[in-house]
Amino acid sequence: MLTIDKVTRRFGAKAAVSDVSLEIADGAFIGVIGRSGAGKSTLLRMINRLQEPSEGRILCDGRDVTGLHGADLRAWRQSCAMIFQQFNLVGRLDVLTNVLMGRLNHVGQARALLKLWTAEDKAIALSALEQFDIGSLASQRAESLSGGQQQRVAIARALVQEPKFILADEPIASLDPRNTRIVMDALQRINRHYGITVICNLHSLDLAKTYCDRLVGMAQGRVVFDGVPAELTSAAARELYGIEADDVIDSHTPVPAAAGVFATA
Numbered sequence: 001m002l003t004i005d006k007v008t009r010r011f012g013a014k015a016a017v018s019d020v021s022l023e024i025a026d027g028a029f030i031g032v033i034g035r036s037g038a039g040k041s042t043l044l045r046m047i048n049r050l051q052e053p054s055e056g057r058i059l060c061d062g063r064d065v066t067g068l069h070g071a072d073l074r075a076w077r078q079s080c081a082m083i084f085q086q087f088n089l090v091g092r093l094d095v096l097t098n099v100l101m102g103r104l105n106h107v108g109q110a111r112a113l114l115k116l117w118t119a120e121d122k123a124i125a126l127s128a129l130e131q132f133d134i135g136s137l138a139s140q141r142a143e144s145l146s147g148g149q150q151q152r153v154a155i156a157r158a159l160v161q162e163p164k165f166i167l168a169d170e171p172i173a174s175l176d177p178r179n180t181r182i183v184m185d186a187l188q189r190i191n192r193h194y195g196i197t198v199i200c201n202l203h204s205l206d207l208a209k210t211y212c213d214r215l216v217g218m219a220q221g222r223v224v225f226d227g228v229p230a231e232l233t234s235a236a237a238r239e240l241y242g243i244e245a246d247d248v249i250d251s252h253t254p255v256p257a258a259a260g261v262f263a264t265a
């Protein structure tokens with residue numbers, strides 16, 4: 001259980017996140033929704049301590065992670081894999097090495113820097129790639145891949161990290177509709193197959209309703225909705241998104257039916 005307990009984050013006089021409390025059960029797939037600037041990224045980044053809360057605590061299974069330092073903080077960050085909008089791969093390195101980077105904390109930095117990966121490490125990384133149907137791309141430079149392929153590499157890297165949580169910050173914001181679906185399917189697979197808790201910031205309400213089992217709606221740093229997708233009425237969504245509502249509600253964005261979880265982009 002992840003407990004966010006009265007957490008606030010201020011930047012100067014402005015509260016990006018304001019007095020947020022949430023309890024997130026193990027194995028959940030949570031969508032954090034809301035308009036631009038609502039505080040979604042800041043909330044996610046506080047969970048793995050990329051940002052520090054100004055007030056409040058974050059607890060995992062009752063243990064306060066807000067005050068962790070040194071090796072304990074590194075271990076916590078390892079248990080919270082981040083997925084970013086821009087993939088954050090090392091473009092000039094091959095795909096397999098990028099995935100192996102997710103093993104850094106398991107093998108020790110010296111071995112990793114010397115590229116002394118064991119056959120077992122490589123097998124784990126390759127198997128992760130194969131799960132997302134991109135095993136054949138293992139030896140290609142990451143920068144030569146399409147956006148959807150790169151994001152699947154990033155998800156494979158997160159998986160080999162063996163995290164408890166995946167924190168995905170607008171993971172599909174720079175993808176076309178087909179790749180959007182493939183990447184969301186990959187996150188869903190990680191959630192269902194491995195029981196990893198996924199907390200995913202999403203701008204698209206359609207996607208959030210399709211993939212998430214609970215939605216947390218934020219506006220001006222506060223949680224203004226918390227429930228299952230069916231509870232988010234059009235009126236509630238309009239209130240949540242304000243002037244952006246027409247972009248995200250009844251948008252009829254052509255999201256094609258899943259081309260198969262393992263389709264190659």
Ligand SMILES: Nc1ncnc2c1ncn2[C@@H]1O[C@H](COP(=O)(O)OP(=O)(O)OP(=O)(O)O)[C@@H](O)[C@H]1O
Pocket residue numbers: 011015016034035036037038039040041042043
């Ligand atoms: N490092 C920072 N310094 C100053 N202000 C910040 C910083 N990070 C975020 N903010 C402000 O905090 C508020 C919330 O930002 P945040 O990025 O968390 O929102 P968001 O919901 O993720 O928006 P978006 O979808 O556009 O990324 C915004 O007003 C933003 O300008």
